[in-house]
Amino acid sequence: MRTLPPLNSLKVFETAGECLNFTLAARNLNVTQGAVSRQIRQLEEYLGVSLFTRTPGKLELTAAGLELLQVIQGSFSEIEKEIASIRDPNLRQRLTILAPPTFCSRWLSPRIGSFAQLFPQYELHLYTDKEEGVSFDLEICFEEINRHLEKDRILFVEKYIAVCNQDLLSDCMKLEQNAHRMLHIRHKGDHLPSWADWLAAADIPLPAGHAPGITMSTQEQVINAAIAGSGYAIVDQNMVDFSLKSGALIQFSPLQARSRYGYTLKVSPAKLGIGKVDNFCEWLKDRALDLF
Known part of the structure; x- marks a missing residue:
């Protein structure tokens, strides 16, 4: 047997917590303001904590009230979606x-x-x-x-490999001189460490102050740029297997570096x-x- 307060009081609390106004909550629920206040009071007595702080002209959620509101909103949303899927x-x-x-x-x-x-x-x-x-x-x-x-x-975990198209293959062993043609993937405001991890595994140090290269938002963009001949890329082998088989990309080093992602x-x-x-x-x- 589940030990839950009346679901109606949880629904009233959700509406009041979203409105932060008992009068507006009552209007939305088509009940009286007194009924809203009574349901909230009974829920607070059941829980043993205050859910709102009440000051003249202002209603705010307490820390416990905010936490409960987030749980109720998520739970009711899941219930609503599942009921919709059952009906349809x-x-x-x-x-x-x-x-x-x-x-x-x-x-x-x-x-x-x-x-x-x-x-x-x-x-x-x-x-x-x-x-x-x-x-x-x-x-x-x-x-x-x-x-x-x-x-x-x-x-699965990504496996980094170095790729380029046929046109850039002749210079692929001069990465230190071609840092400006390195294609980077942006991740959470910084570079995904694909190049750093692969270069470390290959024991290839880049010179201090090397050119920054080109940074793009997704690995998909980097792969397409590499296919077009825009530069060299370190990508997940799993994402380019078809491009490698077709010859659109060439793996120019046998080294494979295991990613942390x-x-x-x-x-x-x-x-x-x-x-x-x-x-x-x-x-x-x-x-x-x-x-x-």
Whole structure:
């Protein structure tokens, strides 16, 4: 048996916490201000803490009130989405996936057809950005892989290789002189350490005060620039396997440096156990196993 306060009092508190005005909350809920005040008071008595600080003309959430409001908002949103998916058969069969742009275009998109063949009943939607009103069934994240991450969340770690197109191949062994043609990936306001890690593994020091090179927002942009002959790039081998096979890119050094970054899988607790989510996660992990 769950020990929860009346759900109606939680709904009243959510509305009051968002409005920070009992009169407006009462209007939105179509009840009296007295009813709102009574529900809030009963909830505070149940919890044993104050949820609001009340001063003349001003209503504010306490620290406990703010924490509870965030929990309630998230929980009610998940409940609302799940009820909508149960009511709408189309939503039950729609699988929405959020993934980084490069992963989506370079790795997932060329392979997603095999999943669609295995499970033709699902309507697949791939996103590279969060959109208002879209409930994602699962999210693929790009992040630093550390010992605190659960192993079953990790898909694979990046493997850095050095690439360029055919036109730049003749100068590829003179990187110290071609720092201005190095293509960098921007990450959290700085360079992703792909070049630094690969150069360290190759024991190639760059001269002090070397040219900064070219910095771009995504690995996808860097890969396209390398294909076009704009410069040299250190990229994840998993993202360029098709480009290497086609000859659009050439790996100009056999060295492979293991990255500290990789791709992980994130599924909200509310989505665990749902058939479409479990099927996709199993399919995804089967294909990622070979990349470690």
